Amino acid sequence: MSEDLLPIGRFARLCRLSVKQLRNYDDLGLLAPAWIDPSSGYRYYRRDQARDALSIGLLRTLEVPLPAVARALSGDAADALREARDRIEDDLLRRRRALHLLDRVLAGGLPEARVRTVREPARRVRVAAEAATPTTIARATSACVARLLSGGTLEGALVGLFPLDMTDGFDVRVAMEAADGADLLPGGLFAAATHVGPYEEIQLTVYGVLAWIGDHGHAPGGPVREVYLDDPAATEPERLRTQVLIRLEDA
Known part of the structure:
Protein backbone atom coordinates (compact mmCIF):
# COMPACT_ATOMS: atom_id res chain seq x y z
CA MET A 1 0.00 0.00 0.00
CA SER A 2 1.38 3.42 -0.97
CA GLU A 3 2.33 5.85 1.80
CA ASP A 4 0.39 8.48 -0.15
CA LEU A 5 -2.88 6.78 0.78
CA LEU A 6 -4.95 8.01 3.71
CA PRO A 7 -7.38 5.81 5.64
CA ILE A 8 -10.99 6.89 5.31
CA GLY A 9 -11.14 8.46 8.78
CA ARG A 10 -8.16 10.78 8.20
CA PHE A 11 -9.34 11.60 4.69
CA ALA A 12 -12.80 12.47 6.03
CA ARG A 13 -11.31 14.92 8.55
CA LEU A 14 -9.11 16.48 5.84
CA CYS A 15 -12.16 17.05 3.62
CA ARG A 16 -14.58 18.05 6.38
CA LEU A 17 -16.85 15.14 5.54
CA SER A 18 -18.08 12.21 7.56
CA VAL A 19 -17.07 8.62 6.96
CA LYS A 20 -20.72 7.88 6.24
CA GLN A 21 -20.81 10.57 3.55
CA LEU A 22 -17.68 9.21 1.89
CA ARG A 23 -19.12 5.71 1.84
CA ASN A 24 -22.34 7.07 0.32
CA TYR A 25 -20.44 8.99 -2.37
CA ASP A 26 -18.57 5.78 -3.20
CA ASP A 27 -21.84 3.84 -3.47
CA LEU A 28 -23.24 6.54 -5.78
CA GLY A 29 -20.15 6.49 -7.99
CA LEU A 30 -19.20 10.08 -7.14
CA LEU A 31 -15.90 9.44 -5.39
CA ALA A 32 -14.42 5.97 -5.35
CA PRO A 33 -11.58 5.18 -2.93
CA ALA A 34 -8.13 4.70 -4.45
CA TRP A 35 -7.75 1.32 -2.80
CA ILE A 36 -9.87 -1.06 -0.73
CA ASP A 37 -8.19 -3.56 1.56
CA PRO A 38 -9.43 -6.93 0.24
CA SER A 39 -9.28 -8.54 3.68
CA SER A 40 -10.96 -5.83 5.76
CA GLY A 41 -12.89 -3.85 3.16
CA TYR A 42 -11.37 -0.67 4.59
CA ARG A 43 -11.23 2.28 2.17
CA TYR A 44 -8.16 4.40 1.44
CA TYR A 45 -7.92 7.62 -0.55
CA ARG A 46 -5.13 9.52 -2.31
CA ARG A 47 -4.33 13.02 -1.11
CA ASP A 48 -5.03 14.42 -4.58
CA GLN A 49 -8.65 13.24 -4.23
CA ALA A 50 -9.20 15.83 -1.54
CA ARG A 51 -10.09 18.55 -4.05
CA ASP A 52 -12.93 16.46 -5.50
CA ALA A 53 -14.15 15.55 -2.02
CA LEU A 54 -14.10 19.19 -0.93
CA SER A 55 -15.92 20.20 -4.11
CA ILE A 56 -18.66 17.67 -3.41
CA GLY A 57 -19.00 18.91 0.17
CA LEU A 58 -19.14 22.55 -0.91
CA LEU A 59 -21.74 21.96 -3.63
CA ARG A 60 -23.91 19.91 -1.28
CA THR A 61 -23.91 22.76 1.28
CA LEU A 62 -25.13 24.97 -1.58
CA GLU A 63 -28.03 22.51 -2.10
CA VAL A 64 -26.78 21.33 -5.48
CA PRO A 65 -28.39 17.90 -6.09
CA LEU A 66 -26.11 14.89 -6.40
CA PRO A 67 -26.77 14.30 -10.13
CA ALA A 68 -25.65 17.88 -10.83
CA VAL A 69 -22.60 17.39 -8.61
CA ALA A 70 -21.67 14.32 -10.65
CA ARG A 71 -21.98 16.32 -13.88
CA ALA A 72 -19.86 19.11 -12.43
CA LEU A 73 -17.08 16.68 -11.48
CA SER A 74 -17.18 15.09 -14.93
CA GLY A 75 -16.46 18.40 -16.66
CA ASP A 76 -19.97 19.77 -17.29
CA ALA A 77 -19.72 22.23 -14.41
CA ALA A 78 -21.10 25.40 -16.02
CA ASP A 79 -24.36 23.89 -17.34
CA ALA A 80 -24.92 21.66 -14.30
CA LEU A 81 -24.45 24.50 -11.81
CA ARG A 82 -26.52 26.91 -13.88
CA GLU A 83 -29.41 24.43 -13.87
CA ALA A 84 -29.00 23.93 -10.12
CA ARG A 85 -29.07 27.69 -9.63
CA ASP A 86 -32.26 27.98 -11.70
CA ARG A 87 -33.92 25.31 -9.55
CA ILE A 88 -32.97 27.15 -6.36
CA GLU A 89 -34.27 30.42 -7.82
CA ASP A 90 -37.58 28.74 -8.73
CA ASP A 91 -37.82 27.36 -5.21
CA LEU A 92 -37.18 30.80 -3.72
CA LEU A 93 -39.91 32.26 -5.92
CA ARG A 94 -42.32 29.53 -4.82
CA ARG A 95 -41.48 30.18 -1.17
CA ARG A 96 -41.94 33.95 -1.56
CA ARG A 97 -45.37 33.33 -3.10
CA ALA A 98 -46.23 30.90 -0.32
CA LEU A 99 -45.15 33.48 2.27
CA HIS A 100 -47.32 36.13 0.62
CA LEU A 101 -50.34 33.80 0.57
CA LEU A 102 -49.73 32.81 4.17
CA ASP A 103 -49.76 36.49 5.13
CA ARG A 104 -53.11 36.80 3.34
CA VAL A 105 -54.51 33.83 5.24
CA LEU A 106 -53.17 35.16 8.55
CA ALA A 107 -54.81 38.52 7.88
CA GLY A 108 -58.16 37.26 6.62
CA GLY A 109 -58.47 33.61 7.64
CA LEU A 110 -58.95 30.65 5.36
CA PRO A 111 -60.51 31.87 2.12
CA GLU A 112 -64.23 31.76 1.45
CA ALA A 113 -65.42 32.00 -2.14
CA ARG A 114 -68.79 33.20 -3.43
CA VAL A 115 -69.65 30.06 -5.34
Whole structure:
Protein backbone atom coordinates (compact mmCIF):
# COMPACT_ATOMS: atom_id res chain seq x y z
CA MET A 1 0.00 0.00 0.00
CA SER A 2 1.38 3.42 -0.97
CA GLU A 3 2.33 5.85 1.80
CA ASP A 4 0.39 8.48 -0.15
CA LEU A 5 -2.88 6.78 0.78
CA LEU A 6 -4.95 8.01 3.71
CA PRO A 7 -7.38 5.81 5.64
CA ILE A 8 -10.99 6.89 5.31
CA GLY A 9 -11.14 8.46 8.78
CA ARG A 10 -8.16 10.78 8.20
CA PHE A 11 -9.34 11.60 4.69
CA ALA A 12 -12.80 12.47 6.03
CA ARG A 13 -11.31 14.92 8.55
CA LEU A 14 -9.11 16.48 5.84
CA CYS A 15 -12.16 17.05 3.62
CA ARG A 16 -14.58 18.05 6.38
CA LEU A 17 -16.85 15.14 5.54
CA SER A 18 -18.08 12.21 7.56
CA VAL A 19 -17.07 8.62 6.96
CA LYS A 20 -20.72 7.88 6.24
CA GLN A 21 -20.81 10.57 3.55
CA LEU A 22 -17.68 9.21 1.89
CA ARG A 23 -19.12 5.71 1.84
CA ASN A 24 -22.34 7.07 0.32
CA TYR A 25 -20.44 8.99 -2.37
CA ASP A 26 -18.57 5.78 -3.20
CA ASP A 27 -21.84 3.84 -3.47
CA LEU A 28 -23.24 6.54 -5.78
CA GLY A 29 -20.15 6.49 -7.99
CA LEU A 30 -19.20 10.08 -7.14
CA LEU A 31 -15.90 9.44 -5.39
CA ALA A 32 -14.42 5.97 -5.35
CA PRO A 33 -11.58 5.18 -2.93
CA ALA A 34 -8.13 4.70 -4.45
CA TRP A 35 -7.75 1.32 -2.80
CA ILE A 36 -9.87 -1.06 -0.73
CA ASP A 37 -8.19 -3.56 1.56
CA PRO A 38 -9.43 -6.93 0.24
CA SER A 39 -9.28 -8.54 3.68
CA SER A 40 -10.96 -5.83 5.76
CA GLY A 41 -12.89 -3.85 3.16
CA TYR A 42 -11.37 -0.67 4.59
CA ARG A 43 -11.23 2.28 2.17
CA TYR A 44 -8.16 4.40 1.44
CA TYR A 45 -7.92 7.62 -0.55
CA ARG A 46 -5.13 9.52 -2.31
CA ARG A 47 -4.33 13.02 -1.11
CA ASP A 48 -5.03 14.42 -4.58
CA GLN A 49 -8.65 13.24 -4.23
CA ALA A 50 -9.20 15.83 -1.54
CA ARG A 51 -10.09 18.55 -4.05
CA ASP A 52 -12.93 16.46 -5.50
CA ALA A 53 -14.15 15.55 -2.02
CA LEU A 54 -14.10 19.19 -0.93
CA SER A 55 -15.92 20.20 -4.11
CA ILE A 56 -18.66 17.67 -3.41
CA GLY A 57 -19.00 18.91 0.17
CA LEU A 58 -19.14 22.55 -0.91
CA LEU A 59 -21.74 21.96 -3.63
CA ARG A 60 -23.91 19.91 -1.28
CA THR A 61 -23.91 22.76 1.28
CA LEU A 62 -25.13 24.97 -1.58
CA GLU A 63 -28.03 22.51 -2.10
CA VAL A 64 -26.78 21.33 -5.48
CA PRO A 65 -28.39 17.90 -6.09
CA LEU A 66 -26.11 14.89 -6.40
CA PRO A 67 -26.77 14.30 -10.13
CA ALA A 68 -25.65 17.88 -10.83
CA VAL A 69 -22.60 17.39 -8.61
CA ALA A 70 -21.67 14.32 -10.65
CA ARG A 71 -21.98 16.32 -13.88
CA ALA A 72 -19.86 19.11 -12.43
CA LEU A 73 -17.08 16.68 -11.48
CA SER A 74 -17.18 15.09 -14.93
CA GLY A 75 -16.46 18.40 -16.66
CA ASP A 76 -19.97 19.77 -17.29
CA ALA A 77 -19.72 22.23 -14.41
CA ALA A 78 -21.10 25.40 -16.02
CA ASP A 79 -24.36 23.89 -17.34
CA ALA A 80 -24.92 21.66 -14.30
CA LEU A 81 -24.45 24.50 -11.81
CA ARG A 82 -26.52 26.91 -13.88
CA GLU A 83 -29.41 24.43 -13.87
CA ALA A 84 -29.00 23.93 -10.12
CA ARG A 85 -29.07 27.69 -9.63
CA ASP A 86 -32.26 27.98 -11.70
CA ARG A 87 -33.92 25.31 -9.55
CA ILE A 88 -32.97 27.15 -6.36
CA GLU A 89 -34.27 30.42 -7.82
CA ASP A 90 -37.58 28.74 -8.73
CA ASP A 91 -37.82 27.36 -5.21
CA LEU A 92 -37.18 30.80 -3.72
CA LEU A 93 -39.91 32.26 -5.92
CA ARG A 94 -42.32 29.53 -4.82
CA ARG A 95 -41.48 30.18 -1.17
CA ARG A 96 -41.94 33.95 -1.56
CA ARG A 97 -45.37 33.33 -3.10
CA ALA A 98 -46.23 30.90 -0.32
CA LEU A 99 -45.15 33.48 2.27
CA HIS A 100 -47.32 36.13 0.62
CA LEU A 101 -50.34 33.80 0.57
CA LEU A 102 -49.73 32.81 4.17
CA ASP A 103 -49.76 36.49 5.13
CA ARG A 104 -53.11 36.80 3.34
CA VAL A 105 -54.51 33.83 5.24
CA LEU A 106 -53.17 35.16 8.55
CA ALA A 107 -54.81 38.52 7.88
CA GLY A 108 -58.16 37.26 6.62
CA GLY A 109 -58.47 33.61 7.64
CA LEU A 110 -58.95 30.65 5.36
CA PRO A 111 -60.51 31.87 2.12
CA GLU A 112 -64.23 31.76 1.45
CA ALA A 113 -65.42 32.00 -2.14
CA ARG A 114 -68.79 33.20 -3.43
CA VAL A 115 -69.65 30.06 -5.34
CA ARG A 116 -72.52 29.53 -7.75
CA THR A 117 -73.34 26.68 -10.09
CA VAL A 118 -73.27 27.29 -13.84
CA ARG A 119 -73.97 25.04 -16.80
CA GLU A 120 -71.30 25.29 -19.46
CA PRO A 121 -71.79 24.08 -23.04
CA ALA A 122 -69.16 22.05 -24.84
CA ARG A 123 -66.87 24.29 -26.88
CA ARG A 124 -64.55 23.77 -29.84
CA VAL A 125 -61.08 24.92 -28.86
CA ARG A 126 -57.46 25.01 -29.88
CA VAL A 127 -55.16 23.74 -27.15
CA ALA A 128 -51.49 24.34 -26.36
CA ALA A 129 -49.72 22.22 -23.74
CA GLU A 130 -46.47 22.61 -21.83
CA ALA A 131 -44.75 20.40 -19.27
CA ALA A 132 -44.59 22.02 -15.83
CA THR A 133 -43.83 21.54 -12.16
CA PRO A 134 -45.46 23.37 -9.22
CA THR A 135 -42.71 26.03 -9.46
CA THR A 136 -42.95 26.62 -13.23
CA ILE A 137 -46.72 26.90 -13.72
CA ALA A 138 -46.65 30.60 -14.59
CA ARG A 139 -43.83 30.14 -17.12
CA ALA A 140 -45.56 27.16 -18.75
CA THR A 141 -48.90 28.98 -18.92
CA SER A 142 -47.28 32.01 -20.59
CA ALA A 143 -45.61 29.74 -23.14
CA CYS A 144 -48.98 28.15 -23.99
CA VAL A 145 -50.64 31.55 -24.39
CA ALA A 146 -47.80 32.75 -26.63
CA ARG A 147 -48.23 29.74 -28.92
CA LEU A 148 -51.99 30.23 -29.18
CA LEU A 149 -51.57 33.91 -30.01
CA SER A 150 -48.76 33.37 -32.48
CA GLY A 151 -51.37 33.45 -35.26
CA GLY A 152 -52.07 37.08 -34.46
CA THR A 153 -55.62 37.52 -33.13
CA LEU A 154 -57.45 36.33 -30.03
CA GLU A 155 -60.52 34.53 -31.33
CA GLY A 156 -62.17 33.64 -28.01
CA ALA A 157 -61.61 33.45 -24.29
CA LEU A 158 -58.38 31.89 -23.02
CA VAL A 159 -58.94 29.08 -20.51
CA GLY A 160 -56.15 27.63 -18.38
CA LEU A 161 -56.54 23.92 -17.61
CA PHE A 162 -54.75 22.60 -14.52
CA PRO A 163 -54.86 19.19 -12.83
CA LEU A 164 -56.57 18.86 -9.46
CA ASP A 165 -53.52 17.02 -8.15
CA MET A 166 -50.34 19.08 -8.55
CA THR A 167 -47.73 16.33 -8.66
CA ASP A 168 -44.02 16.82 -9.32
CA GLY A 169 -44.61 16.86 -13.07
CA PHE A 170 -47.73 17.51 -15.15
CA ASP A 171 -48.94 19.27 -18.28
CA VAL A 172 -50.36 22.78 -18.19
CA ARG A 173 -52.86 23.34 -21.00
CA VAL A 174 -54.42 26.53 -22.28
CA ALA A 175 -57.46 26.44 -24.57
CA MET A 176 -58.76 29.15 -26.89
CA GLU A 177 -62.31 28.96 -28.21
CA ALA A 178 -62.24 28.68 -32.00
CA ALA A 179 -64.84 27.55 -34.52
CA ASP A 180 -62.27 25.38 -36.29
CA GLY A 181 -60.73 24.05 -33.09
CA ALA A 182 -59.52 20.46 -33.22
CA ASP A 183 -60.36 19.73 -29.58
CA LEU A 184 -63.60 19.69 -27.62
CA LEU A 185 -63.77 21.27 -24.17
CA PRO A 186 -66.52 19.26 -22.43
CA GLY A 187 -69.52 20.98 -20.93
CA GLY A 188 -71.46 20.16 -17.80
CA LEU A 189 -72.41 21.59 -14.43
CA PHE A 190 -69.66 23.53 -12.70
CA ALA A 191 -69.03 25.22 -9.38
CA ALA A 192 -67.83 28.72 -10.25
CA ALA A 193 -66.33 31.70 -8.47
CA THR A 194 -64.66 34.89 -9.68
CA HIS A 195 -61.18 35.62 -8.44
CA VAL A 196 -60.08 39.25 -8.36
CA GLY A 197 -56.35 39.82 -7.95
CA PRO A 198 -52.98 38.55 -9.16
CA TYR A 199 -52.80 35.19 -10.90
CA GLU A 200 -50.45 33.79 -8.26
CA GLU A 201 -53.26 34.15 -5.68
CA ILE A 202 -55.83 32.17 -7.68
CA GLN A 203 -55.13 29.05 -5.61
CA LEU A 204 -56.93 30.74 -2.69
CA THR A 205 -60.12 30.91 -4.78
CA VAL A 206 -59.57 27.34 -6.01
CA TYR A 207 -59.38 26.30 -2.35
CA GLY A 208 -62.65 28.12 -1.65
CA VAL A 209 -64.43 26.43 -4.56
CA LEU A 210 -63.16 22.97 -3.58
CA ALA A 211 -64.24 23.61 0.03
CA TRP A 212 -67.72 24.55 -1.19
CA ILE A 213 -67.87 21.38 -3.30
CA GLY A 214 -66.95 19.29 -0.27
CA ASP A 215 -69.41 21.11 1.99
CA HIS A 216 -72.24 20.41 -0.45
CA GLY A 217 -71.43 16.74 -0.86
CA HIS A 218 -70.25 16.89 -4.46
CA ALA A 219 -67.23 15.27 -6.11
CA PRO A 220 -64.85 17.53 -8.10
CA GLY A 221 -63.81 16.63 -11.61
CA GLY A 222 -60.67 17.99 -13.16
CA PRO A 223 -59.12 19.85 -14.67
CA VAL A 224 -59.53 23.15 -12.83
CA ARG A 225 -60.48 25.80 -15.38
CA GLU A 226 -59.30 29.39 -15.17
CA VAL A 227 -61.08 31.71 -17.60
CA TYR A 228 -59.03 34.89 -17.99
CA LEU A 229 -61.47 37.81 -18.25
CA ASP A 230 -58.97 40.68 -18.47
CA ASP A 231 -55.85 41.49 -20.45
CA PRO A 232 -52.92 41.43 -17.97
CA ALA A 233 -51.03 43.89 -20.20
CA ALA A 234 -53.76 46.51 -19.71
CA THR A 235 -55.04 45.68 -16.21
CA GLU A 236 -53.39 46.18 -12.83
CA PRO A 237 -52.67 42.85 -11.09
CA GLU A 238 -55.00 43.68 -8.20
CA ARG A 239 -57.89 44.20 -10.64
CA LEU A 240 -57.44 41.10 -12.79
CA ARG A 241 -60.60 38.99 -12.93
CA THR A 242 -60.39 35.23 -13.42
CA GLN A 243 -63.34 32.87 -13.38
CA VAL A 244 -62.54 29.59 -11.61
CA LEU A 245 -64.60 26.60 -12.75
CA ILE A 246 -64.54 23.07 -11.34
CA ARG A 247 -66.83 20.46 -12.83
CA LEU A 248 -69.25 18.67 -10.49
CA GLU A 249 -68.45 15.10 -11.43
CA ASP A 250 -71.57 13.65 -9.81
CA ALA A 251 -73.98 16.11 -11.44
